[in-house]
Amino acid sequence: MARRVYSEPGDRIVSRDPVEVKRYGGLTRLNHWVTAITLILLALSGFAFFDPSLYWLSGLFGGGETTRWLHPFIGIVLFLSFMLLFLQLWRYNIMRREDLVWLSNFRDVVSGHEERLPELGKYNFGQKFVFWAMFWLILVLIISGVMIWYQFFPDLVSVETRRIALLTHSVSAVLIILTLILHIFAAFWTRGTLQAMVSGRVTGGWAWRHHRKWLRELARRQRADPAE
Ligand code: HEM
Numbered sequence: 001m002a003r004r005v006y007s008e009p010g011d012r013i014v015s016r017d018p019v020e021v022k023r024y025g026g027l028t029r030l031n032h033w034v035t036a037i038t039l040i041l042l043a044l045s046g047f048a049f050f051d052p053s054l055y056w057l058s059g060l061f062g063g064g065e066t067t068r069w070l071h072p073f074i075g076i077v078l079f080l081s082f083m084l085l086f087l088q089l090w091r092y093n094i095m096r097r098e099d100l101v102w103l104s105n106f107r108d109v110v111s112g113h114e115e116r117l118p119e120l121g122k123y124n125f126g127q128k129f130v131f132w133a134m135f136w137l138i139l140v141l142i143i144s145g146v147m148i149w150y151q152f153f154p155d156l157v158s159v160e161t162r163r164i165a166l167l168t169h170s171v172s173a174v175l176i177i178l179t180l181i182l183h184i185f186a187a188f189w190t191r192g193t194l195q196a197m198v199s200g201r202v203t204g205g206w207a208w209r210h211h212r213k214w215l216r217e218l219a220r221r222q223r224a225d226p227a228e
Contacts, residue, residue, distance in 0.1 A: 006092065006121030006214045012228065013218050019204030021215065023122075023196040031085050032197055038078035039180060045071040046173050072149050079142045086135055092122040093132065098213075099125040119212040130183045137176040144169040 014020040024032070045067045048057040058067040098118035102109070103125045108116045123131070147157050147165035157165065187193050192206040207215040222228055 004096075004121075006211075006217045007221070008088070008092065008122070011122075011214070011218055013204070013215070013222055014201070020201045021204055021207045021218065022200060023202050023207075024200045026200065028085070028088055029197055029200055031081060031088075035078060035081040035085055038074050038081060039176070041074050042071065042078060043173070043177055043180075045074065050170065050173075069151070072145060072152075075142060075145050079138060082134065082138050089131065090135075093128045095125070095128055096121070099128060114209055119216070120210065120214070121217075122211055122214045124210070126182075126186055130179055130186070133179045134176065134183075137172050137179065140172045141169060141176065144172065 010022065010025045012022045014022060044057050045061055047054045048061075048064070048067050049055075049071075055064070058064045061067040061070055098120060101118045102120065105117055108114065109124075144165040146153060148162055148169060149156075150162075187197070190210065192202060193210075195206075196202050204215070
């Protein structure tokens with residue numbers, strides 16, 4: 001059986017006072033923020049078609065026609081960008097037994113008694129849930145999006161199938177926006193987390209408190225090879 005790994009090759013403990021831990025490299029952060037910006041642009045342009053009361057949002061993109069033309073292309077950028085992120089991170093988002101224990105003791109997470117919870121790898125259940133929800137929803141959005149991209153693929157599917165694809169696209173869009181709200185809320189609620197995606201580093205205390213198994217693995221790795 002393949003050995004479980006909790007840390008990416010670039011993760012490392014930086015010997016400073018206070019100790020810092022490198023969590024994301026520059027390219028991964030760039031990749032994340034491109035993904036984030038494209039999803040927000042898609043939500044804004046998509047809402048313009050969602051209901052006539054929101055049509056004014058198309059003004060942000062230069063009017064209805066440009067918005068309709070632009071939206072699918074931004075969708076392709078989101079898909080490619082997320083897949084790039086996915087390829088880097090999927091391994092560390094595999095659900096483990098300790099994640100279910102963490103979930104069943106969610107009350108301790110909310111009340112700040114994390115010492116009662118199992119030690120975790122790079123991500124917790126909530127982060128993994130968001131990761132996989134975004135993966136599946138983006139897949140459904142891109143497939144249903146191509147089906148309703150009348151301008152380029154007018155004969156791809158029948159009218160009935162296109163109607164179902166449109167409904168699927170709208171429902172998935174609402175679900176991914178809810179997932180994004182959860183993701184942003186968690187990033188702000190857990191103090192010190194935003195820093196991971198801004199500077200790429202977290203404090204040793206943050207890593208010890210929230211992702212101790214990941215930190216222990218880094219310490220072991222660096223003890224075995226101090227030059228790493
Ligand atoms: C604009 C709002 C966003 C903020 C403030 C934000 C913030 C963050 C932060 C702070 C992290 C690091 C968490 C950690 O390492 O513990 C993170 C990770 C991540 N974010 Fe975002 N993010 C945003 C939008 C998005 C969007 C739109 C997506 C995807 C569609 C996304 C996908 C991810 C993924 C995949 C990770 C890595 C976590 C994992 O693999 O489980 N984020 N984000």
